[in-house]
Amino acid sequence: MGKYLITGGAGFIGSTLANYVSKQNEVIIIDDLSMGKLENLSLGETTVFIEGSVTDQTLLEKVLSENEFDYIFHLAAVASVADSVKRPLETHEVNFESVLMLLELTRKYQGNLKRLVFSSSAAVYGDEPTLPKKEESVIRPLTPYAVDKFAAEQYVLNYNHLYGIPTSAVRFFNVYGPNQNPESPYSGVISILIDRYKKLLSGENVNFTLFGDGSQSRDFVFIDDVIQALLLVANEVSAIGTQFNVGTGKSIALNKLINTIDKELDLKLPIDYGNERIGDIKDSVADISRLKELNYKPQNGIQDGVKKYLISKGLCT
Numbered sequence: 001m002g003k004y005l006i007t008g009g010a011g012f013i014g015s016t017l018a019n020y021v022s023k024q025n026e027v028i029i030i031d032d033l034s035m036g037k038l039e040n041l042s043l044g045e046t047t048v049f050i051e052g053s054v055t056d057q058t059l060l061e062k063v064l065s066e067n068e069f070d071y072i073f074h075l076a077a078v079a080s081v082a083d084s085v086k087r088p089l090e091t092h093e094v095n096f097e098s099v100l101m102l103l104e105l106t107r108k109y110q111g112n113l114k115r116l117v118f119s120s121s122a123a124v125y126g127d128e129p130t131l132p133k134k135e136e137s138v139i140r141p142l143t144p145y146a147v148d149k150f151a152a153e154q155y156v157l158n159y160n161h162l163y164g165i166p167t168s169a170v171r172f173f174n175v176y177g178p179n180q181n182p183e184s185p186y187s188g189v190i191s192i193l194i195d196r197y198k199k200l201l202s203g204e205n206v207n208f209t210l211f212g213d214g215s216q217s218r219d220f221v222f223i224d225d226v227i228q229a230l231l232l233v234a235n236e237v238s239a240i241g242t243q244f245n246v247g248t249g250k251s252i253a254l255n256k257l258i259n260t261i262d263k264e265l266d267l268k269l270p271i272d273y274g275n276e277r278i279g280d281i282k283d284s285v286a287d288i289s290r291l292k293e294l295n296y297k298p299q300n301g302i303q304d305g306v307k308k309y310l311i312s313k314g315l316c317t
């Protein structure tokens with residue numbers, strides 16, 4: 001039995017983690033419900049949900065000063081690269097300022113913490129063409145989102161080197177799975193696609209806009225494997241002070257991904273082609289050797305993961 005703070009705990013990754021750990025642990029969730037949803041949560045009795053923003057210093061100070069945590073997972077973020085290009089000031093508050101504030105409060109109040117895990121992103125690598133991306137590859141952040149994630153990640157790791165706080169960071173590649181919210185134009189592409197297929201199956205007129213020619217590729221990692229990674233990173237002592245890629249080590253082009261789902265559902269999704277998004281990365285794939293050293297074994301290839309996602313939405317059996 002331990003005590004967990006999960007920021008962004010009603011969001012996609014946060015809620016899946018919270019549902020998992022709350023079976024046997026005490027969990028406090030902070031989420032402003034900007035993208036997260038209470039329906040994502042199926043929590044044990046020892047879980048406390050606090051509606052609020054991680055940019056609210058008074059709230060964070062209260063929570064950190066009144067509780068002694070074993071684990072802090074800072075998963076609250078504006079997770080969209082494109083949104084950060086549109087609203088750099090607002091996204092900076094959430095994606096960077098909140099992290100520094102949380103680190104300071106942790107330094108002040110959380111003397112017995114076992115681990116703080118920060119969610120960084122593969123976006124930090126930018127468009128430097130060498131693939132696959134290793135943790136020590138060239139960093140070339142191209143967007144406010146990527147700059148904030150990289151700066152925050154470095155602060156997080158330096159709080160270990162400077163003050164001895166047990167921190168780790170994960171660089172998420174493209175995470176997908178059931179609790180992902182497809183409602184924003186900035187949502188993850190697989191959640192948008194599955195939403196469109198669902199509407200198509202129920203007879204609605206739908207279209208999906210593909211930004212660019214669809215040859216861009218991503219390392220899509222299924223949520224269950226991400227939870228496995230987060231728990232390994234949080235519990236292995238050798239992970240302290242270090243960042244880890246979280247992906248599968250394989251990538252797929254969007255065109256091919258859409259073909260795969262078309263085939264699975266025996267449908268043809270109508271596609272509009274739009275301009276490539278500013279700041280969009282062409283190809284992205286993780287080298288996951290460092291995470292594998294912690295005994296990480298991704299269980300879901302893209303085909304298996306998408307199938308599980310489709311089943312969870314009742315789109316296939």
Ligand code: UD2
Pocket residue numbers: 079080081082120121122123172173174175185186187188189190192209210211212216218254277280281284
């Ligand atoms: C994802 C994550 C980001 C970060 C990064 C790491 C989301 C929302 N973003 O950014 O947080 O961790 O991965 O690599 O999960 N696209 C379309 N049509 C749409 C939506 C997207 O064509 O309606 C394209 C988009 O232009 C891009 C690709 O799909 O080429 C993936 O886009 P995304 O927003 O799902 O994810 P990405 O890689 O920008």
